[in-house]
Amino acid sequence: MQVAAFLYDNAAARGRYAIFPAGGRPGASRGRPACRGFGLVGGGRHAYNPRPWGEYVFSVPDKFPWAGATGGLSASAVPNRTGCKQPAVATAPSQGGTPVTGTLNTYWSGEAVVAMAQSLIRVIVNPISGRGTDRRFLRDLEFHLRTRGYPVEIAHTTHAGHARELARSVPDNATAVVSIGGDGTHREVLSGLVGRPVPVCVVPSGTENVLARTFGLTGRLSEVLGLIQNGRRAELDVGTANGHPFIMFAGIGFDAAVAEAVHRKRRGRIWRHTYYVPIVRLWWRYTFPPLGVTVDGRRLVEDAGFVMVANTPQYADRVRFAPKAVADDGLLDVICFRTRTRWELLFHFLRTKLRNHLKDRRVIYAQGTRIEVDSNGSAVPVQADGDPILTTPVAFGVMPRAVRILVRPGRGA
Secondary structure, rough: EEEEEEOOOOOOOOOEEEOOOOOOOOOOOOOOOOOOOEEEOOOOOOEOOOOOOOEEOOOOOOOOOOOOOOOEEEEEOOOOOOOOOOEEEEEOEOOOOOOOOOOEEEEOOOOOOEEEEOOOOOOOEEOOOOOHHHHHHHHHHHHHHHOOOEEHHHHHEEEEEEHHHHHHOOOOOOEEEEEEOHHHHHHHHHHOOOOOOOEEEEEEEOOOOHHHHHHHOOHHHHHHHHHHHHHEEEEEEEEEEEEEEOOOEEEHHHHHHHHHHHHHOOOOOOOHHHHHHHHHHHHHOOOOOOOEEOOEEEEEEEEOEEEEEEEEOOOHHHOOOOOOOOOOOOOOEEEEEEOOOOHHHHHHHHHHHHOOOHHOEEEEEEEEOOOOEEEEOOOOEEOOOOOOEEOOOOOEEEEEEEEEEEEEEOOOO
8 A cells, every 4th residue: 555755844944834845954945845855754764875766775763653663664756856845755555454654754853754645525615705815824734634634625716605516425424624714604604514534624714713713713823733633522512593493693673784794885895894884874773673582482572673582692892692502502692772772772782791681670581492583574684603594483493412613622503
């Protein structure tokens, strides 16, 4: 069987890796292709082959699957006329009758690092989000994933719903899907993987990045690589609004009207200041039609002016509408604000920002598995994870632990 053998200078201090020629020293090549041969690590010490091509023998540390296999690991380099981009080809013996394949990375530190052959990683990118246009990040991500033995596919979305389609077409044995975009992109990707074992690695690149902030994700390259290799698979509930899935929250009323106004005029990336003018205009004009809310068959309120349904506690601008919400408890949290005027709405917002809104008698908080919101015949807008999706009446449900995202070990859902 075959593995690819690469040699890199472990230039962690400079934040990158460089291929260097046999007999060279760290940083000598400045990233240029090594065309005179490969420097190889044997027995934990530096050992360079003066010949550009030939038979090489490696010893592998005990912690790797090849350790103890008879005959060690042999590799023969294969020349490439296009600048030595063709790696060496190595043959590994079977261990206990089981074929062993993977990628051998030998680092300047003298440690032979073996990464077993991995399953597909698909990177789904929203190109109109901030990092979606960061070609260097995408190039570095693909490079580091491939050197760790992962087949990588990078796909850019072209229209609404495309991220969901790309996620659905990923095979069940894929290692992960990397989602690069805002909360709307992450919602589409996760909704395409409902009930499937493939986890999602969230890379925040939107306006608010509420999902990433909820789980303490920064999107740095080192973090993404660490999550893919060692991250914990956190199972999350998925809420539904008339069958439309959402991961974090849904709003009925004022905030959905703002989202609708912003998305109606969207021509590219949405910035935070994009919301300022629609918020002010609607704050003066919105009429607050009364909303009725029923939770698990029990009528909760008849005259709410603004309603939030939450699966996770955080909202935009670091506001916590639903501080009791837990993403994997099989329940949705509903917060009903009895407000009839713009000044009452402003008062509720300020109290929510100060995190004492639940002490107000005009705020009703409940939890349940089925939540219904009606508006006496008028069509009130509904948003899910920041995207406008429909109008009332709307019925919310929950699919317990239906999707998986990668989080740091020890981090709760």
